[in-house]
Amino acid sequence: MKKKWWHEKVAYQIYPKSFLDTKGNGIGDLRGVINKLDYLKELGVDIIWLSPCYPSPLADQGYDIADYYDIDPRFGTMADMDELLVEAKKRNMYILMDLVINHCSDEHEWFKKAMADLDSEYAKYFFIEDGVNGNPPNNWRSYFGGSAWEKIEGTDKYYLHLFHKKQPDLNWENPKLRDEIYKMINWWLDKGLAGFRVDAIMNISKALPFTSYNYPPDREDGTVICAKMLGDAKNVDTYLHELRLHTFDKHDAFTVGEVFTDRTEDIPIFIGDDGHFSTMFDFNEVGFGKSDKGWYAAKPITPDDYRNCCFETQARVNDLGYISTIIENHDLPRGASYFLQTCDINDDSKKLLGTMQLMMKGLPFIYQGQEIGMENCDFTGMEEIDDISSIGEYQNALDAGLSKEDAFNAVKKFSRDNARTPMQWDDSDNTGFTTGTPWLMVNPKYKKINVKSQIDDENSVLNYYRKLTALRKNEAYKDTIVYGEVVPYLENEHNLMAFYREGEKQTLLVLGNFEKEEKTVKLEKKCKTNILSNMKKVEFVNDSTIKLSPYQCVILEVE
Template sequence: MQYKWWHDKVVYQIYPKSFMDSNGDGIGDFRGIIGKLDYLKELGIDIIWLSPVYQSPFVDQGYDISDYYRIAEEFGTMEEFDELLWEVKKRGMYLIMDLVVNHCSDQHEFFQRALEDPDGEYADYFYFVKGKDGGAPSNYRSYFGGSAWEKIPGSDKYYLHFFAKEQPDWNWENEKTRRYIYDMINWWLDKGVAGFRVDAIINIKKDTRFPSYEPDGADGLVHCTKMVESVDGVGEFLEEMKRETFARKDAFTVGEVFNMKEDELREFIGEDGHFSSMFDFCAEEFCTGEHGWYDAREITLPAWKQAVFRSQMETEGIGFKSNIIENHDEPRGFSRFLPKHLQNDNGAKALGTVNILLKGIPFIYQGQEIGMRNCPMESIEEYDDISTKDQYQVALDAGLTEEQALWVCREHSRDNARTPMQWSAQANAGFTTGTPWLKIHPDYIHINVEKQEKEDDSILHYYQKLIALRKHPAWKEIFVYGKTVPVYEDSDCLFAYERVLGNESIQVVANFGSREAQIERKSEILLSNLSKVQQEEQSRGSSMALLPGQVLVWK
């Protein structure tokens, strides 16, 4: 495999609105981020991914962009962004942006012009389609619920929006649309960003006949992904985009790719793939049930590790996926993957270890390194997320009580990951001197950066050691390029694998059960979440007892 500069890097995702507020308006900003760059450097971070910071009405938290060339005033100015970029580079780190090009905001200049003349030039930048039989052109349901078509006032046409109605989809079939997007990408690359996380990108290819399909719900609609899964040709757009933009600067790109066809993995992340990497969403099968969040199936260790190992095996010899425990679109991994009896410091350390030492690019989401967890909202009014409000209603419509529907949101809401970063035990977790835009988790008194920086055995210090181990000169090659070989596969409590390169191997083994588990004793321990004294007490000749919540990394 040809070496690329990003192969051995560790990425940290910042959700700017919730990271650090410097001016007391309750919203995180660039100056707040700049003030925490040394913290990220000490953690061991190489690449920082910023969730959207472009000008936006924030209907969908910045994923509805009204101007790709301007910064949302909530975060600061373009001059402050340039300062942030310079400060990141000064520390030997890289900055990547969020690239949202399936859709924009209905406040975007081009869309406003299109509405003024639904038959004019700018209408072709979007999908303006005549209705059928007195209704929408087809029966697609958007990601956020309801029809994916919105009637254009004073016209017999509708516009397509896979997400909120305020997020019209770009028409990628129009060459002028693509050129506008490519010019914008190159503008940011020329400014000095190192690459992009590419949002919802599989959706850009549409079947422009817009056929209806058999409904999959009582509303008579079918999820819009049905059309995405049925159409071919997205690779042509992606290759053109790569050629016209990313390849010019050897940019690092990670795709948010769902609904990819089974035989397309090499095309997406192979040696000459569309992207450098793509997120490993193998655990997504546990997030949503047949009808929504409310009937999602419970995560069990055997099913979870089977999904992870299956993904690792299919990627072997092809390229790199990007491994996550959580992100801005998912609940906290601490609350999602750990059984109740292991929702503690050792459990958080074990979870981080088995994820970060897999083959692939490790992505750490803000707060993960201190064990932040789902926030117990008291009512649906405390949520901000548009998707959460939709799923709350879906649960009610399915017959759940208000309390049951609220419990579903507490388990699955995207706002679980969007509550402000917990920096200290001071008011508002040290995030802001004003009123925070979203509720702060009440456990910030006990779970915060300042407290963990003072504790030698904290989750934060463990993450520093874990990242340092992955980068250690003696082990880096095996962690970056070694195969993942599952071990103890039949165990219902052990999550274990070896990383193998040539004649060398390192074993990672964690006990997620409620009882001790006997394992074969290896030679040199490289990392453990228990003290050396505890480890020595467990050893019994060629075997040892692995305690609940314990993880070991050894030769």
């Protein structure tokens, strides 16, 4: 694996709609991002990924793009974006935008022209197919529930949407469509964008012809999740190779792919030295326990499961490429609430979880609010939830026979809106996010969990994250943390996560106690330096034994 400039960086995802509103309209904006660049710099952030801020009807919160060449007025102007790029560069920071090219909005000019004339060139930008005996072309179910096909009014034809019906899939089989996409990407990179997070990219190649791929249903309505077809789609590597050659390679752009694969042979293809992307996210942990039946049937994750998933990824990737680590993002519940659901959720356990992520080998992506320990929101009813995916999962749970109460409880635990409530800046009205009415309810926990209360508190979650990012950049330890091998230690010890980071010149040992009881841990190597802990007191029983307090983690340099 060749060493790259971004390997030693720290990345941060911003969900602009919920970050900071400077206009008082209840919606975050790009000027809010500009205003907080110094905050992010002090946190140790180098790379900023912005979730979509293009013009959009917001059927899927901006992942339905109506114009790839502009900024939605809700979020500001192109002048604001230009200023953000300039201000970020002054601070040696890099801006990524979300690249959503599997689908667009049904309000995009291309789709409007396609619907106006189903025989036009623009109709070939999409997948428009004849129905079969009055039914959709096949039995695929969209990721948001219901058929992945929408009937075109007044015809017997359907268009494909693997996501929301307002997100028609783009036809990557069409070279003219691909050229339009490459032109747009290069336009943004020429403006000074550092690169992209690439959304839902595994879906761009479809199993064709559609009518040949009816799969055995996995739900009682006769549908099957559309992801089933990905294994039969033939052209994803061809398209992604062409995409890279025509765009990313020309600008030495940084790219992180939303790629779901557990096959070791895929790693070099996607993120090797000549791979499609610079890196891809590790979804092994956040995908644990998921069920094709829906959220209501998901299996809870335990600390042992989390540990095992992390080690599985490290063993699979090894030196084939460089992975990106997460514990939360805009599509997930809050990491503290999800990964600590069998633990006490407090500042100590939040610091512990952050340590495990940032000390893994990989590029860490921190999601807005993670650094202050934001938690899931205690929604009280479906009327408080905006997320289209959550609404679909609620109906799915009802259809499966759950009561309204049980269906809601399942949804609120996993709802994407948990991560989309406004960023908690202070304890004033609407948590300092807006002077207006926030587009989504503020998490009631903001009175205790906010930036203002933590920024000058030496023992806060925020300042602990600052210590973690500083440690990753510390010249004394940087090479080991960035490139050192992850070697599991005591991996069968219940509620203990322990691993070495073995570099060329030093070895670090990371220990984390995921339970509310003290844990005594045998050390096979003598400690040279106690580098960092989430607690003031680190108790060594003797040279070969350490006693960890409940939810304590330590980072040691060992012989």
